[in-house]
Amino acid sequence: MQQLSGTDNVMLFAERRNIYNHVGALMVYDVTTAPEGKVRFKDIVRHFDARMHLHPLFRRRLVQVPFGLDRPYWVADEEPDIEYHLRHIALPKPGDWRQLMIQVARLHSRPLDRAHPLWEAYVIEGLDNIPKLPPGAFAMFLKIHHAVVDGMAAVHLMRELHASTPAADGWPSSPPTIHMDREPTSIELLARSLESVPARAGRIAQVSARIGKRLLAAGRDQWPELSRGEFKAVSDKVADLIPAPAPTTRFSGPVSQHRVVEGFGMPLSRIARIRDKVPGATINDVFVAVAGGAVRKYLEARDELPEESLSGLMPISLRSDASAGGNEVAGVPVQVRSDVADPIERLLAVREESNAGKARAEKLGLDLLKSLFEVLPPIAASGLFLQIAKSVNLTVSNVRGPDRPIYLAGAKAMCMYPVSIPADGAGLNFTAVTYNGVMWLSMVSCRTMLPDPGVFLECTQASWNELLAAADAIPAPSKPRCKVATRRARRA
Secondary structure, eight states: OEEOOHHHHHHHHTOBTTBOOEEEEEEEEEGGGSTTSOOOHHHHHHHHHHHGGGOGGGTEEEEOOGGGOSOOEEEEOSSOOHHHHEEEEEOOTTOOHHHHHHHHHHHHTSOOOTTSOSEEEEEEEOOOSOTTOOTTOEEEEEEEETTTBOHHHHHHHHHHHSBSSSSGGGSOOSOOOOOOOOOOOHHHHHHHHHHTHHHHHHHHHHHHHHHHHHHHHHHHHHOTTSOTTOHHHHHHHHGGGSOOOOOOOTTSSOOOSOEEEEEEEEEHHHHHHHHHHSTTOOHHHHHHHHHHHHHHHHHHHTTOOOSSOOEEEEEEEOOSOGGGOBOOEEEEEEEOOTTOOSHHHHHHHHHHHHHHHHHHHHHHOTTHHHHHHHHSOHHHHHHHHHHHHHTSSEEEEEEEOOSSOOEETTEEEOOOEEEOOOBTTBOEEEEEEEETTEEEEEEEEETTTOSOHHHHHHHHHHHHHHHHHHHHTSOOOOOOOOOOOOHHHHHO
């Protein structure tokens, strides 16, 4: 039995009727790589069944503390019901890409049942009218609650779920003996909660002291002339480290219950080509610049583009071990520079903004928010989380996934689209995962804010193509010529 961390609990407590805090992954598979050239649903069931023991999330179930007096616990459930978690559906004809996106959006709009381990997988057939797909291709949409995994942990789970080879001998051996947790009684949970009160009080004092020291240090770094006793003045000036409120856009209000999803892939080789033309830029900077260009094009076409740049929240991983699950992540505000028309100038501005955002966060400590979530009551912690979401316009997240192909029941995964969470105030989510040489980018919003996701996809593709063309127009940096010393010169 394991108690949820403060951050994991926030992911549960912050859920609302219009916000479901689960993340997803959409993958499309090529069955021609399977040993028999086909994959049946029972083969996928067998594949899942053989790998359930590799990650604890597949069997962890929530147990709530009575009256919400403490954070819930994970207990190892009995053997999970595969037929409940793994479901088989098909697209209606003609089975095109838009229908697939609508189906994924509908599945993403439904909450997970907390009476079961917090994951579901949908095998989707009928992809008969999607260009470039081989015959018999199928998709899988996997939903996992954010209380269970963050971005890096989700990628690790996808590696565990899949095989590195299409052959059957690449599957794991027989599962080991699994030890189930005895579900605690209400009395036991209440007793644990009461016993932890002194420790929680001590942690609150420690975190408060640490926050005060960091605020003071942050202020003193920028204003060294201030004396130790001028804490109020320092606190007032430290506020300058916090970015200005985000401008109001169609993505600023409360999201509806109904999701919309779109996505496409950007080859990493071409992203690297752009990066190499702009000194100091990173792969992530290119991704953020594309997102900034997309929202600029979309809002400008509707005469809704604010003069100020839209603000994004960029998650940064704090973990060293992705297999542990849970959430080890910090959020850094960054301007996506939607106020800059020229794509190269936008990329340069994003590079500067990303560096500045990371510097601001490091001054106050990247783990500051995590520490607060550990000691604040759930209602206060979730309120802080939701308020942070309202201070930005969108989320921009980029996670590195598997570099090599992975397989499900012998079928090769052709793509890996992340499907993440829009929130009140930040009603647009750009999330990307790199897989097998491609950055797979998804845009997720709600039907009210983004009634035309296909148009937004066109804006995103146009932003990408525009940046690529502009980078290609920049001359390659000249290589320094090496001076070869002659014999005469050496003798001299």
